[in-house]
Amino acid sequence: MGVRLAFLPCCSLEPHRRNWTLFVIQDANGLRFSADDLARMLVGTGARSGPLYRQLSESLTELIERGELPQGAALPPERALAQALTVSRTTVVAAYQALREQGLLERRQGSGTRVSADRARETVSGLAGDHAASQFLNGPLATIDFATAALPSLDLVADVAAGLTRDDYLRLTGTHHGYHLRGLPALRERIARWYSDAGMPTAPEDILITSGAQQALELVARGCLQPGDGVVVEQPTYRGALEAFGRTGNRLRTVRIDDEGLDVIALEKLLATESPRLVYVQTAAHNPTGVVLSDDRRQRLTRLLDQHEVVLVDDTSLAGTSFDGRPSAPALTTHERLVTIGSMSKLFWGGLRLGWIRAVPQVVSRLAQVRGITDLGSSLVAQEVALRLMDHRDAAEAERRTALPTGLRTLTELLDRHLPDWTWREPQAGASLWVRLPQGDATHFAQIALRYGVALLPGAVFSADGSTDDHTRLPYSLPTATMSQGVTRLAQAWTDYLNRATVDVTLTSAVT
Ligand SMILES: Cc1ncc(COP(=O)(O)O)c(C=O)c1O
Structure with missing residues (x-):
């Protein structure tokens, strides 16, 4: 195994600064990376050897070439970065100097060290920095990866996929041009039936198939929120949700969770004093804590929908992974302001890249329009496999x-x-x-x-x-x-x- 360069931030300069605040900044000249931000980003760069200053300059070059340190972005002062990485200031000075000589960095009077405009790549503003997807962008780490909590695929997925015949594919390809923006009708119908069987009456029109639950979150953020709207999230919560909701310039408020899940009384108090537009929760099984919301609190949460003009987003991506075998269909309620998100990733396999949104048809239509801007639908081949997998949910949950x-x-x-x-x-x-x-x-x-x-x-x-x-x-x-x-x-x-x-x-x- 190659030696991995890891820098240690020994003293926290801005310990509670969230990286995803980077995502709302549009102008790369306004992008400012703190020493802690940069220390975290350096973790994702390749293994190196040689003098420390060269390892650092090579790692910074990698970040610049990947566009994660975009042109115009300001780097932290040498002393701060040296402290954050527990290296000497001379090491950082030498690394910055080497990059200046290569034309990758420049020092501007009054604004410190910046990534040069002429050599670095332009980047899409939302992609700079450290974010939930970075683990998947840069290939497997040359280390033991405790940073990802994805579940391994079940053999069932391969078995079911292998069972599809030429006739099945011909039926799929021969009857339609293949652009099903809302999803394969048979799969929407199947998921609706699954919800209805579990006590949440659902019609196919209430279902929008998405390319994973992450896309569902992004669609909800874009389709249901205006910049500046308040969003309540659990503390802690799923990192990808923080990024989806933080990216649209929204004010985030938090409610703690305990052994029974979300503290619904605290949420009630917060709703009484502020008027957030959206509340994001995970009732079925919570990432990262693994808590399942108690029945009592579930009922209380449901009642809040009648008392407050708020959109409740229930991310049930982990449904079906509870240890006690409780029914996996998340039974909150049916309400026009309830948006439920589901996924095939946890129970079956993340590689299917399929999830869904359950909401009233008006919301489904609106979110389908938003989706159409970037994506004209999920793969029908994957949806055909998912359709058959839905018949094996019980076996998958048992496994x-x-x-x-x-x-x-x-x-x-x-x-x-x-x-x-x-x-x-x-x-x-x-x-x-x-x-x-x-x-x-x-x-x-x-x-x-x-x-x-x-x-x-x-x-x-x-x-x-x-x-x-x-x-x-x-x-x-x-x-x-x-x-x-x-x-x-x-x-x-x-x-x-x-x-x-x-x-x-x-x-x-x-x-x-
Ligand atoms: C709570 C939660 N929501 C959404 C997602 C994204 O899932 P998908 O693979 O369906 O995009 C994850 C994945 O880790 C998750 O844990």
């Missing part, structure tokens, strides 16, 4: 119900043995453990972990204000050997991290 708790047990036993101070709340569903670090913060620990060959996501990326950075998320659907090696390395990294913290404290008291 997940066995595998996920087993993986969870393996991971928690490893943590008990190697990291006995780390704590967590037992998840009831999903594929990830929300772990609390006994001290320090995960953004900085993640940098050390990377030096030991483990990539993980700091808790800050799962919250609207970065305040959950005393947590990290660990996946338990990986092979046992990978989890075992990963936790062993994490334990070594943790010892190293604690030793550094002790050194820091000693040095500080010597100075003061």
Whole structure:
């Protein structure tokens, strides 16, 4: 395995700044990367060797060439970056100097070091920086990947796909030009029937098939929100939702979650004092905590829809992964302001790239129009496979119900043995453990972990204000050997991290 360059931000300059605030800035000349932002982005660059300054300049070049550091963007001052990466200031000075000589950076009077306009790529404003999709953009990390909590595919997916015959394909290709903006009619009908059978009366007109739940979130953000609208999210929550809702320039408010899920009473109070346009929740199974909303709170949440003019978005992407076998169809209610999001990714396979929105037909039509601007529909071949998979939901859920708790047990036993101070709340569903670090913060620990060959996501990326950075998320659907090696390395990294913290404290008291 090549040596991976990992930089350690030892002191947090803007610890609670959210990276996705970058997404609302349109003018690259206004883009300013803090030292912590850049430290996180450097984690995603390739493994290098040689003198540190050269490793740093090569990694920065990679970010510039990928367009993630776009032309005109301001880099942090040398001293700040050196502190954030625990390298000497000379290292950063030499790296910036090398890039200036290559014409990639320039120093402007009064505005510090910027990416040169003539050499760097122009970038789409929404794609600069560190974001949920970066893990999937840059190929597999040369490390143990604890940063992704995707579930492995079930063999069922291959079996069902292999069962499609030439006649099936001819029926598909021979009857229609293939542009079904709202989705394959038979699949919309099948999903509607699944909801109806579970007690949520649904018609095919209420379903819009999307290219994954992530696209569904983006469509809802674009179709239901105006810039400046208030959006309430759980704390913590799914990172991709923060990006979708944060990108449209909306004000984010948070409500905490506990063992029973969203604190609905706190939400009620918030709705009484502010008038957010949209509330985003995960009632069926929550990423990253694995909590399932209790029945009591579910009913209370439902009643809120009658009392407040708010759009409730229930992201049920993880439905079907609960350990107790509760019915996977999420039964909130039927309401004109309820938008339910579903996905094939968790129960079956993310590679199908299929999800859906369930809403009243007017909302479905509006969101289909929004979708048509960038995408004229999802693959009908994938939808044909999904249609057949819907008949195997029970078998798929049973398989997940066995595998996920087993993986969870393996991971928690490893943590008990190697990291006995780390704590967590037992998840009831999903594929990830929300772990609390006994001290320090995960953004900085993640940098050390990377030096030991483990990539993980700091808790800050799962919250609207970065305040959950005393947590990290660990996946338990990986092979046992990978989890075992990963936790062993994490334990070594943790010892190293604690030793550094002790050194820091000693040095500080010597100075003061
Ligand atoms: C809560 C939640 N919503 C949406 C998504 C996106 O899913 P999809 O693969 O269907 O786009 C994920 C994926 O991790 C998720 O956890």
